[in-house]
Amino acid sequence: MESEKEFLKNYNKDEYEKPSVAVDLLVFTIENDRLKIVLIERAEPPFSGMPALPGVFVGINETLDEAAARGIAEEAGITGIYFEQLYTWGDVGRDPRMRIISVSYMSLANCEKLKLIAGKRTSAAELYDVDELLDSECELAFDHKKIIRYGRERIRNKTEYSNIAFEFLPDEFTLPQLQKVYEILLGRTLYKANFRKKASLLIEETDKMTSGDAHRPSRLYRRKNQ
Amino acid sequence: MESEKEFLKNYNKDEYEKPSVAVDLLVFTIENDRLKIVLIERAEPPFSGMPALPGVFVGINETLDEAAARGIAEEAGITGIYFEQLYTWGDVGRDPRMRIISVSYMSLANCEKLKLIAGKRTSAAELYDVDELLDSECELAFDHKKIIRYGRERIRNKTEYSNIAFEFLPDEFTLPQLQKVYEILLGRTLYKANFRKKASLLIEETDKMTSGDAHRPSRLYRRKNQ
DNA sequence: TTTTGTTAGTAGCTGTTTGCTACTTTATAT
DNA sequence: ATATAAAGTAGCAAACAGCTACTAACAAAA
Numbered sequence: 001m002e003s004e005k006e007f008l009k010n011y012n013k014d015e016y017e018k019p020s021v022a023v024d025l026l027v028f029t030i031e032n033d034r035l036k037i038v039l040i041e042r043a044e045p046p047f048s049g050m051p052a053l054p055g056v057f058v059g060i061n062e063t064l065d066e067a068a069a070r071g072i073a074e075e076a077g078i079t080g081i082y083f084e085q086l087y088t089w090g091d092v093g094r095d096p097r098m099r100i101i102s103v104s105y106m107s108l109a110n111c112e113k114l115k116l117i118a119g120k121r122t123s124a125a126e127l128y129d130v131d132e133l134l135d136s137e138c139e140l141a142f143d144h145k146k147i148i149r150y151g152r153e154r155i156r157n158k159t160e161y162s163n164i165a166f167e168f169l170p171d172e173f174t175l176p177q178l179q180k181v182y183e184i185l186l187g188r189t190l191y192k193a194n195f196r197k198k199a200s201l202l203i204e205e206t207d208k209m210t211s212g213d214a215h216r217p218s219r220l221y222r223r224k225n226q
Numbered sequence: 227m228e229s230e231k232e233f234l235k236n237y238n239k240d241e242y243e244k245p246s247v248a249v250d251l252l253v254f255t256i257e258n259d260r261l262k263i264v265l266i267e268r269a270e271p272p273f274s275g276m277p278a279l280p281g282v283f284v285g286i287n288e289t290l291d292e293a294a295a296r297g298i299a300e301e302a303g304i305t306g307i308y309f310e311q312l313y314t315w316g317d318v319g320r321d322p323r324m325r326i327i328s329v330s331y332m333s334l335a336n337c338e339k340l341k342l343i344a345g346k347r348t349s350a351a352e353l354y355d356v357d358e359l360l361d362s363e364c365e366l367a368f369d370h371k372k373i374i375r376y377g378r379e380r381i382r383n384k385t386e387y388s389n390i391a392f393e394f395l396p397d398e399f400t401l402p403q404l405q406k407v408y409e410i411l412l413g414r415t416l417y418k419a420n421f422r423k424k425a426s427l428l429i430e431e432t433d434k435m436t437s438g439d440a441h442r443p444s445r446l447y448r449r450k451n452q
Numbered sequence: 453t454t455t456t457g458t459t460a461g462t463a464g465c466t467g468t469t470t471g472c473t474a475c476t477t478t479a480t481a482t
Numbered sequence: 483a484t485a486t487a488a489a490g491t492a493g494c495a496a497a498c499a500g501c502t503a504c505t506a507a508c509a510a511a512a
Contacts, residue, residue, distance in 0.1 A: 004270045011246070017286040018244040021316075021327055044230045060243040060325055064316030088314040088329050090247075090290030099286055101247055101329075103314050176489070193491070194470060214480035215488035402460070419462070420499060441459040442507035 019090075019099040023067045024055040024144070026086065026104060026151040027076050029111040029127065030168045035155075035184055036127040037148060038076050038114070039140075043124075046096050047141030051128060053148070055102065068105040076107075076125055078114060082167045083107035087150055094143045106151050108167035131187075159185040163202060166223055172206055174218040175199060245316075245325040249293045250281040250370070252312065252330060252377040253302050255337040255353065256394045261381075261410055262353040263374060264302050264340070265366075269350075272322050273367030277354060279374070281328065294331040302333075302351055304340060308393045309333035313376055320369045332377050334393035357413075385411040389428060392449055398432055400444035401425060 027038035039051040054075030058067040064085065073079050086104040094100065114127075133140070134149055158164050165181045179195050203221040210218045253264035265277040280301030284293040290311065299305050312330040320326065340353075359366070360375055384390050391407045405421050429447040436444045 011283065016283070019247055019284065019286060021245055021247060057242070058245065058316065058327070060245060061318055063318055064314060064327070067316075085313065088290060088311060090284065090293075090329070092287055092289055101284070101290070103316070103327075174489090191471065192489090193472090193493090196490080197469090210489095211479085213488075214486075216478035216480095216490075218489055400460085417500065418460090419464090419501090422461075423498090436460095437508085439459075440457075440509040442461075444460055 017099075019101045021058045022055050022100050022102050023058060023064060023071055024053040024089075024102045024104045024147060025068065025071045025075065025083075025107060026053060026148060027072060027078075027081075027107045027109065027114070028130070028151070028155065028168075029109050029114050030181060030184055031111040031127055033180060033184060035130040035152070036111075037130050037133070037151075038125050039128050040075065040124040041126070042141050050139060050141045051126075051144075052141035053104075053144045054125065058103070064103050064105075068103075068107075071105075072107055076114070078109060081107055081109040081113070082164070086154060087147075089143060089147060091143065102147075104147050104151070106154060108155075108164055110168055110170055112170065155185055156187065163223075166202075172208065172220045172222050174210060174220055175203075176218055178203075178221070243325075245327045247284045248281050248326050248328050249284060249290060249297055250279040250315075250328045250330045250373060251294065251297045251301065251309075251333060252279060252374060253298060253304075253307075253333045253335065253340070254356070254377070254381065254394075255335050255340050256407060256410055257337040257353055259406060259410060261356045261378070262337075263356050263359070263377075264351050265354050266301065266350040267352070268367050276365060276367045277352075277370075278367035279330075279370045280351065284329070290329050290331075294329075294333075297331075298333055302340070304335065307333055307335040307339070308390070312380060313373075315369060315373060317369065328373075330373050330377070332380060334381075334390055336394055336396055338396065381411055382413065389449075392428075398434065398446045398448050400436060400446055401429075402444055404429075404447075 025038075029036050029038075038054065040054050042048055042050050042052050054071060056067055056071040056074060058064060062070070068083055068085075069079070072081065072083065083105050086106045088101065088103045090101045092099065094102070111127075130148065130152055132138075134145070134152065139145070140148070155164065159182060165178065165185060168181050168185075169177060175196055178199055179190060179192065182195070183189055202224055204224045206220045206222055208220040210220065251264075255262050255264075264280065266280050268274055268276050268278050280297060282293055282297040282300060284290060288296070294309055294311075295305070298307070298309065309331050312332045314327065314329045316327045318325065320328070337353075356374065356378055358364075360371070360378065365371070366374070381390065385408060391404065391411055394407050394411075395403060401422055404425060405416060405418065408421070409415055428450055430450045432446045432448060434446040436446065
């Protein structure tokens, strides 16, 4: 039987062809009370002119997380935001040009932060309404529609048991704002009184209030211990 | 600016070195009321003599799921069991020989099924107590200890909101057996009465009972609608 | 044949959480 | 002043979780 060492020698002599590895980036935000995602318009075939997830190839001396951070910076123009690995997509024909295995990463950001920097660097990047995208016949490049659907599902699930909702808000926010974010992410309405009881464990008061609205002002809060 | 097409041409001419892609397999089972995992003993350096996760390289015309199924068959000797993708590990130095990106898969199986076939094919594969492994100073090859810890965490979480516990049992089982599986996976005891109320929604009675034990017999159940 | 040990299975109390309705409060606009 | 609109609170009922204590049914020992 062939030893592992011999096997690896042959493997590396390109007797075995290696797939390419890329990271694809799902940068989510909330704008105008809708969940949105950053997509770029493809300039070349295949799928020319169609929206696609931004992505980069993984460098040989680069971790996956590093590649993801670089991709978010290069393609969406932002740094320092929350991201986590989502899933790895490895179907054989998913890219018609060559075998590409894609490690998808999900990133969540406040829309103001996103807009501020995105304008400067990447003209191609645009915000798309996620639910509209997924519920319509609209076509996306590669298997990216499937990947986005998976991302939306992950967001919904994680909203239930983690605190990712805060990633979409500025440092100081009102409770109605926070509740609205939860409602958008979960896709259903919540009861105000119950929501406030649970949320109160995660937040602390500031002494600031909203003003100027034609109704009772709302207190501003921030996240507790973090 | 270089076009995508030109970039890809260069990329494929090995001006860019590609990482290798493997799948590593976490085959979990329950034996003697303990969560266990299939590990093989490494025969060659690096980490010679140390336990390691079974794994295979991903073929250029093979999906990740196919590679995982093949790996489970080749290395653990079983087919047709539950598995799901866990996480993709891409640190640069995780394999000292070369850059290998590892897509880990988690597989759950009843211990009888595992033992039955595993004996025939793979002499190297052995069952290791997961908690003992993770709570001791015991060393594993590569970053496999970290991967197993991640797998145990996934099992704990999924036990809360899904029905993976059933994967560890035969088709017919008693409620005390089912509760014990949940307790092992969650790492804590549960209240019998509460457990039975919730479990009753997922199972249906058979007309069989256990017998021969020096105590009251227990009814056998099976999973509902599946 | 009775007793003992052991596990299967049930009853039911208590406190917390969730679903839900309805109210009070405080700002601006008319 | 009055209307409107959203912020924030009170509180009930049903469901659920935490927990204790019971009864039921078997084999083996006495």
